[in-house]
Amino acid sequence: MWQELDNQLTRTFTFADFSEAFAFMTRVALVAEKMDHHPWWSNVYNQVTIKLSTHDAGNIVTDKDRTLAEAIDKLVG
Numbered sequence: 001m002w003q004e005l006d007n008q009l010t011r012t013f014t015f016a017d018f019s020e021a022f023a024f025m026t027r028v029a030l031v032a033e034k035m036d037h038h039p040w041w042s043n044v045y046n047q048v049t050i051k052l053s054t055h056d057a058g059n060i061v062t063d064k065d066r067t068l069a070e071a072i073d074k075l076v077g
Contacts, residue, residue, distance in 0.1 A: 002069050007060045008040075009052040009069050013076060021046050027075045037068050 002011045015021040021043055028050070032038050040051040050072065052065040 002073075004061055007053055009061050009065050010049070011069070011072075012047055012049045015046045015048070018045050021048050024048060024075065028072055031071045031075070032068060035064075035068055035071070037064050039068070 002009045004010075013021070013024060015024060025041065025043060025048055028039070028041075037052075037054075040053075042049050052061070052068055053059045054062040054064050057064075
């Protein structure tokens with residue numbers, strides 16, 4: 001579940017292993033590129049943490065972030 005913390009939508013995803021986590025990141029990258037809205041993220045082994053905010057709006061959460069978060073959620077079913 002996404003949480004709004006410090007003007008960012010944040011969520012950590014956990015996968016079976018590194019390969020699954022990396023595949024997820026690849027799918028997110030393709031969606032983010034099409035939306036021209038790129039996340040801050042980190043990956044350690046099977047966990048991917050994503051933080052979304054809109055830099056052009058002063059680093060706050062906007063509809064653009066919520067739309068990307070919804071698209072990301074669809075990638076994990």
